[in-house]
Amino acid sequence: MEKENNNLMEKIVSLCKRRGFIFPGSEIYGGLAGTYDWGHFGVALKNNIKQYWWKKFVDSRRDMYGIDAAILMRQEVWQASGHVAGFADPMIECEKCKEKYRTDQIVDKNKCEKCGGKLIEEKMFNMMFQTKVGASDDSSAISYLRPETAQGMFVNFKNTVDAFHPKLPFGMAQIGKAFRNEITPRDFIFRVREFEQMEIEYFTREEDWEKYFEYWKGEMLSWMEEVGIDMNKVHELEVLAEDRAHYSKRTVDFEFDYPFGKKELFGLAYRTDFDLANHKLDYIDEEKSEKITPHVIEPTFGVDRAVLAILLSSYFEDPEGKQEASNGAGEKEGRVYLKFKPSIAPVICAVSPLLKNKPELVEYANTKVFASLKAEFGRVMWDDNGNIGKRYRRQDEIGTPFCIVVDFDTLTDDTVTVRDRDTGEQERIKVSDLKNYIKEKIN
Numbered sequence: 001m002e003k004e005n006n007n008l009m010e011k012i013v014s015l016c017k018r019r020g021f022i023f024p025g026s027e028i029y030g031g032l033a034g035t036y037d038w039g040h041f042g043v044a045l046k047n048n049i050k051q052y053w054w055k056k057f058v059d060s061r062r063d064m065y066g067i068d069a070a071i072l073m074r075q076e077v078w079q080a081s082g083h084v085a086g087f088a089d090p091m092i093e094c095e096k097c098k099e100k101y102r103t104d105q106i107v108d109k110n111k112c113e114k115c116g117g118k119l120i121e122e123k124m125f126n127m128m129f130q131t132k133v134g135a136s137d138d139s140s141a142i143s144y145l146r147p148e149t150a151q152g153m154f155v156n157f158k159n160t161v162d163a164f165h166p167k168l169p170f171g172m173a174q175i176g177k178a179f180r181n182e183i184t185p186r187d188f189i190f191r192v193r194e195f196e197q198m199e200i201e202y203f204t205r206e207e208d209w210e211k212y213f214e215y216w217k218g219e220m221l222s223w224m225e226e227v228g229i230d231m232n233k234v235h236e237l238e239v240l241a242e243d244r245a246h247y248s249k250r251t252v253d254f255e256f257d258y259p260f261g262k263k264e265l266f267g268l269a270y271r272t273d274f275d276l277a278n279h280k281l282d283y284i285d286e287e288k289s290e291k292i293t294p295h296v297i298e299p300t301f302g303v304d305r306a307v308l309a310i311l312l313s314s315y316f317e318d319p320e321g322k323q324e325a326s327n328g329a330g331e332k333e334g335r336v337y338l339k340f341k342p343s344i345a346p347v348i349c350a351v352s353p354l355l356k357n358k359p360e361l362v363e364y365a366n367t368k369v370f371a372s373l374k375a376e377f378g379r380v381m382w383d384d385n386g387n388i389g390k391r392y393r394r395q396d397e398i399g400t401p402f403c404i405v406v407d408f409d410t411l412t413d414d415t416v417t418v419r420d421r422d423t424g425e426q427e428r429i430k431v432s433d434l435k436n437y438i439k440e441k442i443n
């Protein structure tokens, strides 16, 4: 079983590189651990996931305010938030080869996994990347790449209240990069040093925190299902007090069954009034005519882990394959396909002329099919590389729900072949009905 699981990760990593989703960072110089570069389809997938999140949690609500705060903030922000003092993992080092490990992630805390040497000197390692802002070299120039997007919202709490006068409860939402100098980045994009978060800080009166905690748990679960995460693999973990972050009085982690084990996917925390109080921010509750410090429920989603969970949930192998006998140009071997929901698939449909050396087919496919679908759906790909069977295999691996082929019959009856990714089945559809056909399918 373990071998199968390792195999699955290898297959996903290889597909992501081969098909232009995700590449190792700084690869031509030997790679930089814990960093990845996102290719054309990876960016598209990530953007669709982020847009879907923003649409559900910001655009379709009345109580949410978006923000895009600077990544660099004054060091006082991270002192007040407790990250300078406490955002650290326990680290242990090999006496012989100097390999470093996160103490809580190794089985044998005495022996180096790499060279068998003795492990020594456990110390706490602060995970924030430190940098200096400006030309000055003194300690007042110290800043950090943010380890969470959350603080960008807390420090803009007053600005948001002054600008929009929201009534409690209300939330702030942000999507952006976060950086952590992880001791041992691992498992592809699961634990990286540069990643993205989608976070909400939901401000409420203290007495209402439990109600909104439960409410946001439901919202998070429904979002996961909507973007195509396999809910049979999602588990809730009530995090024990000793394992919770310094700011949290209650945390539920949503864990996912990754091939490398059951591990955190997203989290939901009750941050109390910890952050606003430490930043000395408050709020006039007009309803109660008093000054209060609102309490915070924080649903947090890692974009990279969302991508990984969606890839793992969507990956299917069909060992038999399907006879792709589109006009006799099919292949019979097994196939791999990514069963993305159309709402997040990088490509909704691919358009092909059956033969690329037949100008009449290319002309029709380009002007009468591709151009209008591209204008309507945007995420439409022109694909005339290789024979039809190869194109289907490629589009299956990209996760394209529909492949549309213009052939010689099209020239006389204005119909095209539409091939369904999941079933491999093909239908003849009138070109004039294509847009509605696809719209119906994706809805």
Ligand code: GAP
Pocket (backbone or CB within 6 Å): 147, 148, 149, 150, 180, 182, 189, 190, 191, 192, 193, 195, 197, 199, 264, 265, 266, 267, 298, 300, 301, 302, 303, 304, 305
């Ligand atoms: N503001 C709260 C916060 O940052 P967290 O549990 O430390 O909480 C939130 O991080 C989410 O960010 C995690 O649930 C995970 O999805 C993602 N995440 C955290 N560290 C990560 C890493 N090194 N690589 C990829 N994603 C990470």
